[in-house]
Amino acid sequence: MRFLWVSFLKDMRRAFRDPISLLLSVGIPVVIGSLLSLVAGGSNGPAPKAELLVTDQDNSFVSGVFLAAFNQGPLADLIEISMMEEERALRMVNKGDASAFLMIPEGFGQAVLDDLPMELVLRTDPSQTILPAIVTETLGVLVDGTFLLQRTLLNPMSDLDLEGEPQDFALIGTRLEQVFSGAMPYLNPPIIELEILESKEPQKNMSFGTVFLPGLLIMALLFAAQNGSSDVWKEHEKGTLTRTLTTPGRLIQFICGKVLANTVVLLLIGVAFLFFAMLFFGLEVANLPLAVVWLALTGAALYLLFLLIQVISSNSKGGNIITNALVFPFAMIGGSFFPFELMRSGIASVGKQTPNGWALVKFKGILSGSMGPETILPAAVLVLVVIAILFSLCQLRISRGFVGR
Amino acid sequence: MIEVRDLVKKYGSVVAVDGVSFDAAAGSIFGLLGPNGAGKSTTIGCISGLLRPHAGTVRVLGHDIVGASTKAKKELGVVPQEIALYEDLSARENIAYWGGAYGLSGPDLKRRTDEVLALVGLADRAKEPIKKYSGGMKRRLNFACGIVHEPKVLLLDEPTVGVDPQSRVNILDLVRSQAQTGTCVLYTTHYMEEAEALCDSLAIVDGGKVIAQGTMRELRQRTEERDLLRLNGQFDVPHIEKKLHDLDHIEIIQIHETQITIAAGQGGNRLPEILGAIGETGADIRETTLSQPNLESLFIKLTGKELRE
Known part of the structure; x- marks a missing residue:
């Protein structure tokens, strides 16, 4: 041995x-x-964020609400919005310094209210795959949401003259009351109840x-x-x-x-x-x-x-x-x-x-x-x-x- | 100390060692002299237990190398032809490994490591990785690793191949010193000068067979103290053979159209007579070499060819 x-x-x-x-x-x-x-x-670093550059040529209340949706809830952790001029924004996206560029054209808000077609321009960084895809998907969901909102809330009020005489404001109030009363059974209490169950098996650590x-x-x-x-x-x-x-x-x-x-x-x-x-x-x-x-x-x-x-x-x-x-x-x-x-x-x-x-x-x-x-x-x-x-x-x-x- | 009897080793149909027998005694240097491919290394392989003979026996201090290999191997030290060392280890670590392989350990191993390092002149560079050593230093270390356990029988397989003259002298001195301490040394070489200078007795091998064996004195006597005359040129072979047969005490060892080798007593004195006889045949002699009787001339006499062919 x-x-x-x-x-x-x-x-x-x-x-x-x-x-x-x-x-x-x-x-x-x-x-x-x-x-x-x-x-x-x-495993320990910050999660990657998509940087979305926006040029808002409309600068209306509707476009503001539309952009604010990007900062709601979990989306705020995924997408960070920076407002800037179109030329500079395009340059940054082309250089790969940002994930995507969104241009909201003038008349966007009115087109939404009037149910008219309108085109949003989105340019993405071709060198990235995941982050631009997140922006694209999110934008798609927001456009669909806007469309539904327009159909459910704004269509019933489309014939109202928002710049009309004071007696018309009573009509606006009545119409709003009708819209929300109709929607209330679906909203309060919500017809979908969520039951949160805790899994008894230990969660798989991935x-x-x-x-x-x-x-x-x-x-x-x-x-x-x-x-x-x-x-x-x-x-x-x-x-x-x-x-x-x-x-x-x-x-x-x-x-x-x-x-x-x-x-x-x-x-x-x-x-x-x-x-x-x-x-x-x-x-x-x-x-x-x-x-x-x-x-x-x-x-x-x-x-x-x-x-x-x-x-x-x-x-x-x-x-x-x-x-x-x-x-x-x-x-x-x-x-x-x-x-x-x-x-x-x-x-x-x-x-x-x-x-x-x-x-x-x-x-x-x-x-x-x-x-x-x-x-x-x-x-x-x-x-x-x-x-x-x-x-x-x-x-x-x-x-x-x-x-x- | 070493008894080899009727040793046979084959590689397929090739008989590398064919009935080799010899004895080597303690305190002596026994040489195995022969050209490359003569079967010297195969013989060493069989004696060291590395190769299993097909027939015959090898005994080392009475222990059969096949039947009692561990006992026989303990008495053996082997210095292979190649430098079989670990290049990434130091000289001390190499010696410690080979000493350990022969069962040395503790203070004995350390003492012997120091002794052999001093003996081969590597004590001051003992801690360096040997990849930094020269070829001669590696050869000396290769030798040291074979004697670290003070073997009673030392097998040296052409240990001076590719060595510079100074390192060769060192190694030959080391071999002599081992024999002086009572070790039986078996030394293989194809250098005739080395064998003559070193060996007490030797066997000349060719084609796997021992063609001559004895002490240096006995072998020299077999040359009949005749000088060797070698001629190069263009020769009419039948004519020259007839002319030389007429001369007394001359033996034609080898004759071709371009070369003649002749053994002649008092060759120096008879040179004009021999050259005259050959010249009468119209030969064109371009080179003449006369050498004193030695092992080379014996080898040529026995085989008709030179040792280095």
Whole structure:
């Protein structure tokens, strides 16, 4: 067993003498995660707001009411209105400094009152997709609302002369009373009653931390395991593996030392990633020790899988091409680039059958607390069996065929 | 210390080692001399337990390398032809790894690490990653890693390949010092000068077979103290053969239309006679080389070809 420790120490030292490879293994998923975070708006920053530039050439009471609707309720959190001249507003939208520009033409208010056709001009920033779409949808709803308001409230009063004699004001009052009396049964009490029910099941947390980060962590393990596995070719080509076989040190201990060292490295990457996610992205971990154990098992199995591919390949180039060709599809379909939650169910169900996808599902279960030690035990035993089989195959291949090349 | 009997190793239909037998004693340097591809490294591979022989036995201090490989390997130190070291580790860490592989640990490992680092002259740069070392320094460290556990038998597989002259002298001195401490050294090389300067006894191998074996004195005697005369030019082979047969104590080792090799006693004194006889055939002699009897001439005598061919 002494040689196992010697072999383990040697590989640990070598791993830390090559920090660039380690940093790349962690760095690539972190970069991908940061990009995804930026696209998704992050978890802690302010929600993005659409900036709508408006030129109100009508400047009437109706146009004022129309624009005020943008500042009502939740819309106020989504859209921010800035009034400015048409030329400047267009320049800003074209430069991408604002999401959209709305021009309300002169006569808009009167056209609404007179039920005449009128055109509103909306220009959107083509470089943005989501925020201009919010403005467009909102404007559509407001135009429809205006149309309904005109039909229900203003049509009955359209024949009134708002600038007429004082006796006409009595008529206006009477007509208003009739309109509101007619509408009152629908308004008070409202015919629709809302019953607010609180869900008894805990609300599913769909934050960036819970959806993306576990997949990114498994991606980091994939990259690091693939990188670590290629070292067996370096040992072979430098002659150190062959030389080791001339010593009394046993091959099984040599490989064991390698597997242990790589597992520890993968575990360190995993734990560092986990704490980073907990600190900065609010990742909640229901059972940290179990999550760490699962990461260790996953790391060892992934490393041995890639090691086996390396030693059955005819040369180092072939081994690296095959393992690289596996890493990216595994990461893509296995829930690392795109979380299963955002995939189509058919693709997600295939992705969950990949080694990393399967491990990721269990890992997310551990993080969320839906999988405890008892429920994860069968899966852990299965992983241990896979590790034992992969280890035996690697040992067999290295002793028969790989070294003699 | 090393007993090799009727060793056979095949790669498919190719017989790399064909019935090789020899003994090497404690405190001596036994050489395996032969051209590239002669089967020297395969023989070393079988002795070190890396390759499984198809037939024959190898015993190291009485331990069979196949049946009792762990006991045999503990007594062996191996310095491979390539620099089999970890470039990202320091010299001290490399020695510690290989020492650990041979079962050294704790104070013994530290003591031996310090000793071998001093022995190979790398103590002052022991903490540097060896990727910063020169080729000669790496060769010396490669040697140090093979002797860190004080092996009773040391296998050296062409340890001076690609080494500058100064480092070669250093390595040869290190080999001699190991033999002086009682270690049995098995040294393979295709450098005839190295074998002559270093080995107490040796086996000349070619095509996987031992073609000559003995102490340096015995092997020199087999050359019959005859000089070797090599001529390059254009020759009428049948005519020259007839002319040279008429001369006493001359042996034609090799003859082609462009090259002739002749073994002759007192070759220097007989040069005018030989050149005269050849010249009478109308030969166009462009180059003449006369060399003293040595292992090279023995190899040429035995195989009809040069060692470096």
